Amino acid sequence: MPNNVLEFEKPLIELAEKIKELQSFMDEKGLDLSEEVKRLRERAKNLRCEIYANLNTKQILQIARHQNRPTARDYIEYIFDQFMELHGDRRFGDDKALIGGIGLIAGKPYTFLGHQKGKSTKENLRRNFAMAHPEGYRKALRLMKQAEKFDRPIITMINTPGAYPGIGAEERGQAEAIATNLMEMSSIKVPIVVVVTGEGGSGGALGIGLGDRILMMEYTYYSVSSPEACAAILWKDAEKSAEAAEALKITANALRELRLIDKIVTEPVGGAHKDPKKAALLLKNEIISNMKELSVLSRDELLEQRYKKYRNMGEFSNKETIALPEEVKEEAR
Incomplete structure (x- = not known):
């Protein structure tokens, strides 16, 4: 087997x-x-x-993290007719964990950004397991500003366990780079379509995750924290990750019900890794459809719609609560 x-x-x-x-x-x-x-x-x-x-949430997580799941480069190959990668943040270096460039779909240019995982241990080490450094997010911002200047729509693909938490990344301003991207993306005057293609982990995902349309592929997750980290924080026991995963509401269906995403993109039965080409074509159709809807909006209408989208997210409710251990409650006091 x-x-x-x-x-x-x-x-x-x-x-x-x-x-x-x-x-x-x-x-x-x-x-x-x-x-x-x-x-x-x-x-x-x-x-x-x-x-x-x-499938339960734990099983969806396993598919989202599958080692054979298509990477950003796989989607580039199947979705774009031509693609030219662009490098560097013009400050520190070129982050291999987050790639970007310009691609053509049916003759129309788009700016593309995506987290890039490896397909082998060696490549994953080179790509830092798709955990971007601040220079990755600054490269992304540079290319998004370029897209705005030349009136190119932006496509981003999220597939990361989170932003890299190393000392060097923190010294170079990891949190500031992500926060700046969020601020700038809120006012960029071209359409932005965001797709979660695998893991959508915490601030690492948000760094290229603010857009006019948020799509999630069927077997993916999008979360403020990994279930393992959540379980370790709340229950001091990573073995309770399955329980944490259910409580976090991180699957595409759960987030669609909460109105935090706009559309679920169907995958081939068994997941995108079973038929990457078919998965990419299904995604391509959704991207084109959403871009067409956004292209008829003026810049002012686009920004107003984006503002309302995020302003209307979320509501407070005390009907559903997570039962915390007594020691956690005591620490909170």
């Missing part, structure tokens, strides 16, 4: 192996077991739909 198979997918793999065994047996013995194979395939299809229609 492949190492990258998730626990809840094992029944599907077992069925696939049974089908393979039957087909080999048919070839060796010359027997006709096509009806049995057909029945097993139908059973596998129904089971696949049933499993992915009833």
Whole structure:
């Protein structure tokens, strides 16, 4: 069984192996077991739909973090007809964890920004596991300002566990860089479409996450904190991450209900990593559709709509509370 198979997918793999065994047996013995194979395939299809229609938050997190999930570069390859990467923040260096550039879709230019994960340990180390430094966010801001100057719409793709928390990043102004991006993105005078394509972790996601449309792919999460960190803070026990994940309301469906995102982008059954090209084309259609809606707005209308979008987010309610351990309550006192 492949190492990258998730626990809840094992029944599907077992069925696939049974089908393979039957087909080999048919070839060796010359027997006709096509009806049995057909029945097993139908059973596998129904089971696949049933499993992915009833995923819990922990299982969605596992898909969002899957090592084979498409990266920003994969989406660039499938979505853009041409792409030119641009480098550097003109202050310190070029952050490999956050890439950006200019791409063409149907002859129209767009500025693109996205967190870039690696597909191997070596590449992940080079990309810092998509945890951007302040120079990454300053590069993003430089390219967004350039997009505004030349009237290019902006597409951003979020897939990061969070901004890099190292000493060097803090010394170079990590929090300030993210805060500045939030302030500047609120008033950039071109359409911004944001897509969460995997992990949407904390301020690292927000640094390129303020836009006119917020889309989330079906099996992703967007959160103020990782469930593991939340569990460690609230219960001093990272093993309670599944409980924390449910309480945080971090899935696409939960955030859509809370009106914090605008649209859920359907993925191929099993997740984007099962069919990256199809996933990218589904996403491309959504991006184009949203850009068309935003393109008819004047600059003043665009900024007013963006302001109202964020001004109307959230409401206070004491109906649902998380039960905190007594020691946590005592510390709060």
